[in-house]
Amino acid sequence: MKKLASNLTFQVLTAIALGVLVGTLFPGFGAALKPIGDTFINLIKMLIAPIIFLTVVLGIGGMGDLKKVGRVGGKALLYFEIVTTLALIIGVTAANLAQPGVGIDARASVATQSAAQATEASKYTAQAAAGEGMNWVDFFTHIVPHSLVGAFAEGEVLQVLLIAVLFGLAISRVPAEFGEPLMKTFDRLSHVLFGVLALVMRLAPLGAFGGMAFTIGKYGLHALLPLGKLMLVVYLTMFLFVFGVLNAIMRFYGLSLWRFLGFIREEILLVLGTSSSESALPRMIDKLERYGCSRSVAGLVIPTGYSFNLDGTSIYLSIAAIFLAQAFTIPLSLTQEITLIGILMLTSKGAAGVTGSGFIVLASTLAATRVIPVEGVALLLGVDRFMxxxxxxxNVIGNGVATLVIAKSENEFDEARHQRALQGLAVSGEEVLEPTHPLPETHPDATLPDQQRH
Structure with a gap:
């Protein structure tokens, strides 16, 4: 019993249940607990930029073959585009078949919304208007930061990733007497940061409790009833996508989705409690290394996927857009739906892995299409948090599968380490997190003690 109580999975599950209970019985108190969940997410977010930087630099710096870096990145982007486009098509198809928005008097609902809802809806509308002119040029120019410090200070994942890639490439080109000491220093810093992450993760149950109590306390369980059909369609579609599409991809590469989900169960529960896929980002990099992926692949694919491979966000955006069209009785032609998918292929790539980003991107998409009223997002205010x-x-599962696929296709997958992970020998809830292999085995001076190698 004592061992069970100390297990992180059990602690997070218990915290989520308590959060639902407190939010239901004491809604005012539950809504006031929002800062607890936000603070935990901020603790995780402060570690994301340096962990990504060190992981990518160590991976590229020790990779040696620069052509390999470009090949891995190219394969990842191609995979992301194919899978997210498939997710968008599946979402649009599911919404057209289920028709969750039919029969809802959307215009009356928006007109009679409370003052608080109107204020919140106007906030998203304003943010949508700001993103109305978004295009590929703006998106890619934003990847280049104004300063090195600014990218880290603002937590811009793609900007930090760009800096790390350039830094890793530079290290691989300088003479060994300059590059190797830096690599050793970065490796030691990486160990320390994963140690800090292990300490922060002890607060995961508290963060999950605060996030769930706020959600139930503010919106209440009754908020789910009017839009329950929409939620059901969204959840069923994502379930079918994960256990249909992603499961088929895993089976094609000789891997088990069920075993992988069991391995990352703590990260899934953490995301469930905090509603933020970003809260699991640092641990996912480490977990995938332990599961058999090389550091270079995990360090490149996971951070990039948080902007380019948001499968769950893509499904939600497509279903929500069609739902609002149905709610406002706006018939969409096949051409308009194809256009909508095309716009979502762009706007969904700009969504961050944080709570509420999908809602803002939806508003931006509606503003860009000029077919569905942007004010319609007010209909989703009560249930967006639940979705x-x-x-x-x-998103988390999709990025994990993408990393495994790229690692397999690049022969960067350690089957022996994978088997140890399946047997529970590679990680435990109480184990201090540290990189799977401090320096690539091909590095000319990888002289760390044997006991640090896995």
Whole structure:
């Protein structure tokens, strides 16, 4: 019993249940607990930029073959585009078949919304207007930061990733007497940061409790009833996508989705409690290394996927857009739906892995299409938070599968380490997190003690 109580999975599950209970019985108190969940997410977010930087630099710096870096990145982007486009098509098809928005008097609902809802809806509308002119040029120019410090200070994942890639490439080109000491220093810093992450993760149950108590306390369980059909369609579609599409991809590469989900169960529960896929990002990099992926592949694919491979967000955006069209009785032609998918292929790539980002991107998409009223997002205010858990969990699983696929295709997958992970020998809930192999075995001076190698 004592061992069970100390298990992180059990602690997070208990915290989520308590959060639901407190939010239901004491809604005012539950809504006031929002800062607890936000603070935990901020603790995780402060570690994301340096962990990504060190992981990518160590991976590329020790990779040696620069052509390999470009090949891995190219394969990842191609995979992301294919799978997220498939997710969008599946979402549009599911919404057209289920028709969750039919029969809802959307215009009356928006007109009679409370003052608080109107204020919140106007906030998202304003943010949508700001993103109305978004295009590929703006998106890619934003990847280049104004300063090195600014990218880290603002937590811009793609900007930090760009800096790390350039830094890793530079290290691989300088003479060994300059590059190797830096690599050793970065490796030691990486160990320390994963140690800090292990300490922060002890607060995961508290963060999950605060996030769930706020959600139930503010919106209440009754908020789910009017839009229950929409939620059901979203959850079922994501379930079918994960256990249909992603499961088929895993089976094609000789891997088991069920075993992988069991291995990352703590990260899934953490995302469930916090509604933020970003809260699991650092641990996912470490877990995938332990599961058999090389550091270079995990360090490149996971951070990039958080902007380019948001499968759950893509499904939500497509279903929500069609739902609002149905709710406002706006018939969409096949051409308009194809256009909508095309716009979502762009706007979904700009969604961050944090709570509420999908909602803002939806408003931006509606503003860009000029077909469905942007004010319609007010209809989703009561249930968007409940659907954000499904989005975030699907995003995390999708990025994990993408990393395994790229690692397999690049022969960067350690089957022996994978088998140890399946047997529970590679990680435990209480184990201090540290990189799977401090320096690539091909590095000319990888002289760390044997006991640090796995």
């Amino acid at each position: 954000s858990e499904a989005r975030a969990i699907t």
